[in-house]
Structures are given as C-alpha cells and as structure tokens.
Amino acid sequence: MAGCSGSENGNYDYLMLSDIDFRNPFVKEELKRWGEWFYETVGVDGFRLDAIRHMDPEFYNEWLDHLRGKYQKEFYTVGEYWVPYDLQSILTYIEATNQRMSLFDAPLQGNFYKASKENSDFNLCTIFDDTLVQSYPQLAVTLVGNHDTQPLQSLEQTVEAWFRPLAYALILFRKDGYPCIFYTDLYGTKYKDTGNDGEEHEITLEKIDKLEVFLYVRKHLSYSQQNEYFNHPNCIGWTREGDDEHKGSGCAVIISNGEEGTKTMSVGAKHAGKKFVDYLGNVSDEIVIGEDGSATFKVSGRSVSLWGLKNN
Structure with a gap:
C-alpha cells in the first residue's frame, strides 16, 4: 500500500498482509478497468471506500475522476478514514483529495462514546466539538456505530445502550x-468472537427500541429552519419549523443525559395553537404551541423526546 496518507505505525504498509503499490501505473490502470467492470456489471450509484488512510489519496483522485468523467455520473463516494480523536488528519485528507469524497465522522462517533461513558459529567453542549460535521457538514457521514466499533472488534468503541437513542437523534x-x-x-x-483475553465470548446487541419512529420523524417532520438551544450542559434541544411541501412537518427534539428537564423552544408561529406529542411516548403530556410559536417541551432523565404534531 505504498503512498499511504496516515502516519500511525509506519503507515500500516502491510495492513491485513496486503501490499499494493498505487504508484505503479499498471496497477492504477487495472483498478480503473475494475471500476468500469463493476459499474457496467452491477450498475452501482456510488462507492464506500475502506481503509483509505492506508492508501495514496492521489490514486483515489485519479480513479474517481476517471469513472466520473467516463460515465458522467456523480458516483457518491464515502471513505473510511478512521481516527476518532484526530480531526486534523481527516481535514488534511479532505484537502489532499480536494473534497472529492465524503468521510465517516469518526470524531463524532468518538464523542458519542465518551458521552455514553461519562454520563451527566459530559457537557452535551460540546457534543459536536472537533467533529467533521461541524467543520465540513456537506462531507460528513454521521454514524453511531458500525461493524468495527461493536464489542470484540478491531476498533471497539461501543456507544452504551442508554445513549444510542440520544445519538441517533443528534444525527x-x-x-x-x-x-x-447501523443494521x-x-x-x-448475536455473535461469538475472541476477546483480548483469548477466550471466546458471546455478544448480544439489542435493537434500539422505536428506531423506526426515528426514521419516520426524519422522513416526514424534520425539515426547514433549525433553531438551536444548546444552553445547558445536561439538557439540549433544537427545533425544525417544517415546510409547506411536507404536510404536518416540524418537530422539537430535547435530550437529557442527567435528570428530567424542560426547555422553552420555538417551532415557528405557523404552529400556534397546535397540539404536539412525544412520538416516542417517553413523555405522556400534550403540549399546546403558544401564539408566538413557542412552548416548553419536556424530557425524561437520560432520555430523548421527539415532539411533533398530534394525529399527524
């Protein structure tokens, strides 16, 4: 993997015993032909590029330009440059590839992990500090976990179960x-694997309760202007005012990593007089939006509430 962009452990030149010289013109031409064959055979719309920090970014510049130019398609591309607490390395890669691809927001996933471990000691107002979504939102692919971060895997950094719903609300x-x-x-x-102790362990990861509801709110309610209320270390919130194109859209999100809390937020004057309910059912109250578009929204302790129009 000559020509790597990372600096850890001598660039991991033999990652998984693979040593591919991306400076060799014959190698590059063969991989271009492979890209053409793959598109023409499968008809893909984009690519997920693995372990890119172990490969020469100049190769991917040339490879993506070739495929995009030949087929006149965007080929949306996301790369895995996994450095959870090193935003600068990610920004350097973005510069080296001239923003040709999106990247997984490893620093944000790292912040989720820390927040889930530190409980109420973590300041939620800093959850987006030093992340890709804060620096380059148009290139950030945000995530809560993946196959590498789950227990017993190579990059184990599993967000605790109680915080995962909060993290999904944030992305x-x-x-x-x-x-x-994450599937x-x-x-x-449920799976088995060998731990650092050399013993085999059986892992069970439960699905996140009502994640389907999260996806419904994302698809139907979360549109238009965003108003932020990051003004308490243990209770943050924001609203989306909704638009005319998506009937009934508009929502209020409130998160707590400590005790139950409230936050007065505006969803826009067009929602005045409407009743909002917590789509997750974590808070049973109904809230009536005031004439100015504001209301005081509630959240239970160590929880998230997704407030939207009743009977939507």
Missing part, C-alpha cells in the same frame, strides 16, 4: 450531515 434530525444507520441498531444481533 437524524439536524440539518447537517448525511446519517448512516444492528435496527434489527439487533
């Missing part, structure tokens, strides 16, 4: 980022 209902849903969080999983 699904905001205007920035391109959210990615296991939607369906659950």
Whole structure:
C-alpha cells in the first residue's frame, strides 16, 4: 500500500498482509478497468471506500475522476478514514483529495462514546466539538456505530445502550450531515468472537427500541429552519419549523443525559395553537404551541423526546 496518507505505525504498509503499490501505473490502470467492470456489471450509484488512510489519496483522485468523467455520473463516494480523536488528519485528507469524497465522522462517533461513558459529567453542549460535521457538514457521514466499533472488534468503541437513542437523534434530525444507520441498531444481533483475553465470548446487541419512529420523524417532520438551544450542559434541544411541501412537518427534539428537564423552544408561529406529542411516548403530556410559536417541551432523565404534531 505504498503512498499511504496516515502516519500511525509506519503507515500500516502491510495492513491485513496486503501490499499494493498505487504508484505503479499498471496497477492504477487495472483498478480503473475494475471500476468500469463493476459499474457496467452491477450498475452501482456510488462507492464506500475502506481503509483509505492506508492508501495514496492521489490514486483515489485519479480513479474517481476517471469513472466520473467516463460515465458522467456523480458516483457518491464515502471513505473510511478512521481516527476518532484526530480531526486534523481527516481535514488534511479532505484537502489532499480536494473534497472529492465524503468521510465517516469518526470524531463524532468518538464523542458519542465518551458521552455514553461519562454520563451527566459530559457537557452535551460540546457534543459536536472537533467533529467533521461541524467543520465540513456537506462531507460528513454521521454514524453511531458500525461493524468495527461493536464489542470484540478491531476498533471497539461501543456507544452504551442508554445513549444510542440520544445519538441517533443528534444525527437524524439536524440539518447537517448525511446519517448512516447501523443494521444492528435496527434489527439487533448475536455473535461469538475472541476477546483480548483469548477466550471466546458471546455478544448480544439489542435493537434500539422505536428506531423506526426515528426514521419516520426524519422522513416526514424534520425539515426547514433549525433553531438551536444548546444552553445547558445536561439538557439540549433544537427545533425544525417544517415546510409547506411536507404536510404536518416540524418537530422539537430535547435530550437529557442527567435528570428530567424542560426547555422553552420555538417551532415557528405557523404552529400556534397546535397540539404536539412525544412520538416516542417517553413523555405522556400534550403540549399546546403558544401564539408566538413557542412552548416548553419536556424530557425524561437520560432520555430523548421527539415532539411533533398530534394525529399527524
């Protein structure tokens, strides 16, 4: 993998015993032909590029330009440059590839992991600090976990179960980022693998309760202007005012990593007099939006509430 862009452990030149010289013109031409064959055979719309920090970014510049130019297609592309607490390396890669591809927001996933471990000691107002979605929202693919971060895997950094719904709210209902849903969080999983102790362990990961509701709110309610209320270390919120194109759209999201809380937020004057309910059922109250478009929304302790129009 000559020509790597990372600096860890001598660039991991023999990652998984693979040593491919991306400076060799014959190698590059063969991989271009493979890209053509793959598109013409399968008809893909884009690519997910694995372990890109172990490969020469100049190769991907040339490879993507070739395919996009030949077929006159965007080929939406996301790369895995996994450095959870090193935003600068990710930004350097974006510069080296001149924004040709999106990247997974590993620093944000790292923040989710820390927040889930630190409980109420974590300041939720800082959850987006030093993340890709904060720096380059148009290139950030946001996620809560993946096959590498789950227990017993190579990059184990599993977000605790109580915080995962909060994390999904943070990637699904905001205007920035391109959210990615982990299959296991939607369906659950059970598997066996060997731990660092050399022993085999059986892991069960439960599906996130009502994640389908999250996806409904994302698709139908989370549109238009975003108003932020990041003004308390343990209770944050934001609203989306909705638009005319999506009937009944508009929502309020409130998150707590400590005790139950409330937050007065505006969903826009066009919602005045309407009744909002928590689509997750974590709070049973009905809230009537005031004449100015504001209301005081509630959240239970260590929880999230998704407030939207009743009977929508």
